[in-house]
Amino acid sequence: xxxxxxxxxxxxxxxxxxxxxxxxxxxxxxxxAKEEFxxxxxxxxxxxxxxxxxxxxxxxxxxxxxxxxxxxxxSCVKCGACTDKCHYYxxxxxxxxxxxxxxxxxxxxxxxxxxxxxxxxxxxVGAEDLTEEVLDDWYTYFHQCSQCRRCSVYCPYGIxxxxxxxxxxxxxxxxxxxxxxxxxxxxxxxTLGNNLGLPExxxxxxxxxxxxxxxxxxxxxxxxxxxxxxxEVLLITPSADFFAEPHIDGLIGYAKVFHESGTSxxxxxxxxxxxxxxxxxxxxxxxxxxxxxxxxxxxxxxxxRIVFGECGHAWRxxxxxxNTLAGPFDFLDPKYPVPQHxxxxxxxxxxxxxxxxxxxxxxxxxxxxxxxxxxARASRMGDTPGGQxxxxxxxxxxxxxxxxxMPGYAIKEGTYCCGGGGGLLTDDLIELRVxxxxxxxxxxxxxxxxxxxxxxAAICAICKSQFSKVLxxxxxxxxxxxxxxxxxxxxxxxxxxxxxxxxxxxxxxxxEEEAA
Amino acid sequence: xxxxxxxxxxxxxxxxxxxxAYKIRKYIKTPAPLKIPTTPAPTTRSxxxxxxxxxxxxxxxxxxxxxxxxxxxxxxxxxxxLVLLRHLRYFTDPVWSWVVFxxxxxxxxxxxxxxxxxxxLLRRIVVDRVRYISAPSDYLMLLLLLLIGGxxxxxxxxxxxxxxxLKSYLMGLMVFEIRSLPTDxxxxxxLASVILLMAIFPISKLLHAPGVFFSPTRNxxxxxxxxxxxxxxxxxLESSD
Numbered sequence: 001x002x003x004x005x006x007x008x009x010x011x012x013x014x015x016x017x018x019x020x021x022x023x024x025x026x027x028x029x030x031x032x033a034k035e036e037f038x039x040x041x042x043x044x045x046x047x048x049x050x051x052x053x054x055x056x057x058x059x060x061x062x063x064x065x066x067x068x069x070x071x072x073x074x075s076c077v078k079c080g081a082c083t084d085k086c087h088y089y090x091x092x093x094x095x096x097x098x099x100x101x102x103x104x105x106x107x108x109x110x111x112x113x114x115x116x117x118x119x120x121x122x123x124x125v126g127a128e129d130l131t132e133e134v135l136d137d138w139y140t141y142f143h144q145c146s147q148c149r150r151c152s153v154y155c156p157y158g159i160x161x162x163x164x165x166x167x168x169x170x171x172x173x174x175x176x177x178x179x180x181x182x183x184x185x186x187x188x189x190x191t192l193g194n195n196l197g198l199p200e201x202x203x204x205x206x207x208x209x210x211x212x213x214x215x216x217x218x219x220x221x222x223x224x225x226x227x228x229x230x231x232e233v234l235l236i237t238p239s240a241d242f243f244a245e246p247h248i249d250g251l252i253g254y255a256k257v258f259h260e261s262g263t264s265x266x267x268x269x270x271x272x273x274x275x276x277x278x279x280x281x282x283x284x285x286x287x288x289x290x291x292x293x294x295x296x297x298x299x300x301x302x303x304x305r306i307v308f309g310e311c312g313h314a315w316r317x318x319x320x321x322x323n324t325l326a327g328p329f330d331f332l333d334p335k336y337p338v339p340q341h342x343x344x345x346x347x348x349x350x351x352x353x354x355x356x357x358x359x360x361x362x363x364x365x366x367x368x369x370x371x372x373x374x375x376a377r378a379s380r381m382g383d384t385p386g387g388q389x390x391x392x393x394x395x396x397x398x399x400x401x402x403x404x405x406m407p408g409y410a411i412k413e414g415t416y417c418c419g420g421g422g423g424l425l426t427d428d429l430i431e432l433r434v435x436x437x438x439x440x441x442x443x444x445x446x447x448x449x450x451x452x453x454x455x456x457a458a459i460c461a462i463c464k465s466q467f468s469k470v471l472x473x474x475x476x477x478x479x480x481x482x483x484x485x486x487x488x489x490x491x492x493x494x495x496x497x498x499x500x501x502x503x504x505x506x507x508x509x510x511x512e513e514e515a516a
Numbered sequence: 517x518x519x520x521x522x523x524x525x526x527x528x529x530x531x532x533x534x535x536x537a538y539k540i541r542k543y544i545k546t547p548a549p550l551k552i553p554t555t556p557a558p559t560t561r562s563x564x565x566x567x568x569x570x571x572x573x574x575x576x577x578x579x580x581x582x583x584x585x586x587x588x589x590x591x592x593x594x595x596x597x598l599v600l601l602r603h604l605r606y607f608t609d610p611v612w613s614w615v616v617f618x619x620x621x622x623x624x625x626x627x628x629x630x631x632x633x634x635x636x637l638l639r640r641i642v643v644d645r646v647r648y649i650s651a652p653s654d655y656l657m658l659l660l661l662l663l664i665g666g667x668x669x670x671x672x673x674x675x676x677x678x679x680x681x682l683k684s685y686l687m688g689l690m691v692f693e694i695r696s697l698p699t700d701x702x703x704x705x706x707l708a709s710v711i712l713l714m715a716i717f718p719i720s721k722l723l724h725a726p727g728v729f730f731s732p733t734r735n736x737x738x739x740x741x742x743x744x745x746x747x748x749x750x751x752x753l754e755s756s757d
Contacts, residue, residue, distance in 0.1 A: 020644055065749060067546040068732045074539070075727030078654050079589065080639065080646035081581040095648045104649065116719045117653075125720075126651030152554045154581035156571070156589070157724055158733035160552065284549065288753065320551045320740045327744045337741045377554055380738055385556035413556065 006431040008473045009091055009438045011445050015409075017084040018093040025094040025435075029140045030428045033178035040187040041286055044176035051175040052130050056113050058174045059106075062167050063114070069167050072159040073110045076100060082151040082159075087416045088144050091435035096141045099151035099161040105137050106168050135177070142168040143179060144432055146422035147280065147313075148373035153413050165422070166282025173281055181426040186277045186286055193293065194239035194273035200226075203269055206242050214252055220494045222259045224251075224267070227301065231266035233258065234298050236318070236339070237309025238274045238461035246483045247464050250310050253485025256492050257346050260355055265307075271297035274314035275461065279321075280423035287317065291325035304332055306339040310483055312372035312460030313421065315341055319379040343459060344381050346488060347391045350398050356493040359401045365455045366402040367487070368447050369393055370440065370467075371415035372460035386412075392459055392484050399491035404451040410443035418458075420466030433466060434473045441474045448476075457484045518697040521707060522689055528714040535718025536726060543730040549747035557738035564737050571734060584639065592632025592661075598625035599668070606683050607690065626669040633662050657720065660709055667706035677703040 035045030048054055063070040082099040084090070089097040096102060104126065111118030111127035118127030128134060147162035172178060188197040198206075207224035214222045225231060235258075241251040258265045271293040278287030298306055306329070308318045318339045323329065329338040337344075349355050369392060381387040389412045396403050410416055419436030447453040458464055458481060467481035558564045570576040575593075578586045602622025605611045637658045640646050671677050678698040688695035716722070729735065 017645075020648060064546060065549065065747075067543060067548040067730060068552060070546050071543055071727045071730045071732075075721070075724040075731070077721045077724050078646070078649050078651070079578070079585050079636075080643065080649065081578055081585050083645035083649065085581070095645070098645060098649065100649050117716075124651070124656075125653045149554060152733050154577055156575055156578040156581075157728045158554055158571075158577065158731040160554065160733050163552070284750065285753065323740055323744045324550060324746050324750070339741075378552070380555055380557075383559075385559060385738065388555065413554075 006434070008434055011438070011442050011474060013446075015090070015439060015442055018090065020095040020098075021093045022095060025088075025092045025097065025144060025432065026140060028144065028429060028432050029136075030143050030424070030426055031180040032139075033180040033183040037180060037183040037187055038173070038176060038178050040190070041173070041178075041183055041283070043173045043178055043183070047176045051135075051177075054175050055130060055135075055171050056109070058171045059110060059167075060114065062170065063110070066163065066167065068160065068163045072103070072157075072163055073107050075157045076103065076107065076159055079156065081154050081156060082161075085151045085154050086145075086161075087148070087150070087419060087439045088146070088432065088436045091419070091438035092144075092432070094144075096137070097144055099155075099159075102141055102145055103159070103161055103164045105134070105141055106164050109134060135172075138168050138172060139177060142172070143424065143429070144436075146373070146417045146419070146424055146436070148417035148421055149377040150373065150414070150417065153377060162422070166279070168282075169280070169423075170282035173283065178281070179423065181428075182277045182280050182423040186281070186290070189273050189275070189277070190286070190289055190293075193268075193270050195275050195277070196239045196242075198239060198242060198272065200269040203242065203267075203272060207267075210248070210252060210255070214255070218494055220259070220496060222252075222255050222494070224255050225265060226267050227269050228264075228266040229300075230302050231264040232303065232333075233263055233265035233305045233307050233345075234271075234294075234301055234303035235265055235267050235307050235309060235342075236271060236274045236294055236297075236314075237267065237342075238311040238314055239272055240461040240465060241309055242272075244461070244465060245468065246479070246481060246486055247310075247461055249486035249489060250459075250464075250483030251485075253483065253487075253489030253492070254309060254342050256489050256494060257342075257349065257355065257485070260492060260494060261349050266301060266303070268297035268301060270300070274308050274311045274318065276314060276317040277423055279313060279317050284325075287321070288325045291317065291322055294322070295326040295329070298329075299331065305336050306332065307342055307345050308339050309342050310459040310461065310485060312374040312462060314461075315459075316374040316378040341381050341391075342485065343391050343395055344387075346395055346485070347382070350394070355398075357399050357488075357491040358493055359399060359491055361490045362400040362487055363402070365400065365482070365487075366404065366451065366453045367396055367400050367482075368404055368406055368444065368451075368453045368456050369396055369411070369484075370406075370418065370456050370458040370463060370481075371411050372458055372463050373415060373417045373421060375459060376413055376415045392457075395484055396457055396487055399487045404447050404453055406443040406447050410439065416440045416443065418460070418463040418466040419470060421460075421462050425462050425466055430469075434470050437466070437470045437474070441470075441476075444476070445474075455480050455482050457482050457487060459484050517699055517704070518685065518694055521697055521704075521711075522694045524708075524711045525689060528711040532714045532717050539718055539723060540726050543726065547747035547749065548732040548736070549750050551736055551738070551740040551745050552732050553736040553738050554733040555738060557736065559738050561737055564735055568729070568735060571728065584635070588632045588635030588639070590632070591628045592636065595625040595627070595629030595632060596665075598622045599629055599665075606679075606686050609683075609687060623672055626665055626672060630662065630665045630669065633658055633665060637662070653720070657722075660713055664706060664709045664713065667702050667709070670702055671706065675700070675702055 108128040145165040152160035185195045241247045381391045416439040685697045
């Protein structure tokens with residue numbers, strides 16, 4: 001299934017809308033989840049006998065539960081505004097990767113069974129029976145959508161293909177045809193606390209190693225606390241931050257910021273994962289189970305605030321859904337939003353003049369910034385709309401001398417997905433991932449050529465992993481992707497241990513005792 | 517002919533109203549369990565109202581997307597709006613003064629409407645991406661609207677129908693009185709195609725008209741951290757914990 005015999009698309013100077021080539025990605029489907037991964041999440045282990053009926057019934061259930069789905073299935077006029085907006089279409093040229101065509105795979109079945117016109121004159125209105133071929137198309141092409149919402153920005157009715165992809169994946173899970181990558185990971189996170197399945201001793205080991213490393217580097221004992229009761233801040237961060245590059249450099253950055261601000265903080269081994277793949281498979285129940293772990297961790301540890309590390313879809317679930325799924329959070333300090341993003345946390349400190357930076361530490365780099373899709377189009381930071389664009393950029397500018405934005409069509413609300421989001425960050429989809437990165441790579445190439453950009457910063461664990469993997473396909477280096485808090489980490493000026501911190505309050509006593 | 521058209525007209529009106537009411541009720545009753553505005557989104561209700569007004573009047577998202585579709589779509593919709601408002605003169609007596617005022621604009625708006633429709637049809641045929649996503653009904657819908665607009669413009673500018681008799685017929689329908697209907701073929705084609713359009717409205721993609729008001733990505737306030745948002749069916753999950 002994992003086809004390594006493919007050609008990396010050529011980088012063009014200006015983005016062109018490609019001519020469509022039918023079925024060129026029909027072979028790209030991820031591994032199907034085995035019985036054990038399915039059943040852990042409450043889904044049937046394999047395709048059920050009467051799958052057509054179960055799927056059709058589930059479709060009806062979902063249109064009763066989600067207004068978005070019902071309205072989106074009815075409202076599309078096939079105007080074509082979205083057809084050139086998906087990075088997977090631009091990168092693969094397969095017409096079924098045009099947002100409307102992807103939606104229509106689902107919509108044509110909805111029309112056949114749930115609309116009068118589809119029941120009476122299916123051919124006329126493009127309605128179709130749910131056949132095995134249609135199911136195969138669903139599995140193939142709803143796993144070629146990263147749920148990045150770029151299409152929804154440009155649709156005159158705000159139709160969001162992500163909503164339809166999520167619904168389609170939930171229907172497929174319900175009939176026993178789930179995706180291995182997502183479902184295996186959700187199972188791990190629900191039992192072990194994180195997507196990687198890292199047990200508590202491994203976490204402790206990693207964090208101790210980091211403490212030593214940072215002390216060696218800086219001469220300052222910066223702590224990486226785990227499961228410490230009474231800490232003010234509970235940090236929830238993607239588990240990739242514990243070991244992957246450049247994620248881990250971001251984690252070091254958060255720790256230095258907490259250290260410098262004198263804020264006591266802790267991570268949790270029970271909720272050691274910010275990512276929530278329940279969203280990718282459209283499962284409210286599974287998403288909620290993962291979110292409730294965070295609530296429980298906050299209560300058990302007696303935290304006053306919840307702060308999230310750099311992760312795109314995790315921030316969507318945190319910012320937009322956490323209060324819904326696991327709220328109300330009335331037991332936390334009402335002075336702060338619940339939850340906060342680490343970028344908001346650091347930005348506030350910069351605004352208050354509490355952090356000092358030596359920007360020259362990053363002078364070996366010329367930076368650009370990749371807006372992660374879920375942060376850009378499905379969340380916010382700060383008090384005003386668009387804070388999710390300005391705050392990360394302000395952090396970069398506070399810690400670097402050289403920063404240039406990519407062209408306007410490829411950033412902020414128009415940003416292109418990295419190509420690996422939405423539960424597609426798996427090796428069995430590598431061709432899709434490489435091709436889907438094309439629009440971002442083209443935009444990057446422009447600032448590399450024009451402004452001498454050497455590195456691209458991001459605040460998403462999936463983006464960082466994806467770019468590390470696909471940059472080399474486009475003749476860049478894998479380490480040209482960096483974490484925003486890695487830049488903060490490089491530039492932040494740490495106060496030596498013996499300095500007393502005048503801003504500390506009683507909440508930080510524990511930390512200071514430990515640190516002394 | 518007078519009776520046939522009266523029956524069809526009443527039936528189409530009933531289908532339109534009942535069908536739309538059914539659909540709108542479904543949209544209202546179906547919860548939006550999660551906050552999913554496409555961001556950056558307004559953080560207040562009035563901000564959302566402004567966003568919706570921009571979507572409805574200047575097709576803001578479409579403008580960002582594709583200038584040709586925007587141009588043709590906007591010409592068609594606002595041509596149609598003016599034409600429809602102008603048609604109020606056939607259903608009111610005395611004619612409201614603002615309807616009298618827009619009469620000349622409404623007449624020539626027919627050309628904007630037809631030009632927009634022609635542009636949309638041309639794109640559907642010529643652009644490979646749009647051709648790929650088009651079902652037969654997508655072409656037929658444009659042809660039906662072109663037929664309505666074309667026969668209408670023909671009667672306005674070329675072969676006038678007996679407008680006094682027609683108005684009397686329409687005023688009669690409104691008080692359930694069947695009077696005589698002019699029988700020139702252009703008028704009958706015009707009326708028949710309008711009746712067809714009304715009848716298919718609630719079962720076709722014309723549902724985008726009510727749908728746009730209910731789109732959660734556009735009409736939700738961006739305040740999930742400040743206000744807990746939860747659907748009825750989701751509360752049930754909580755009580756079963």
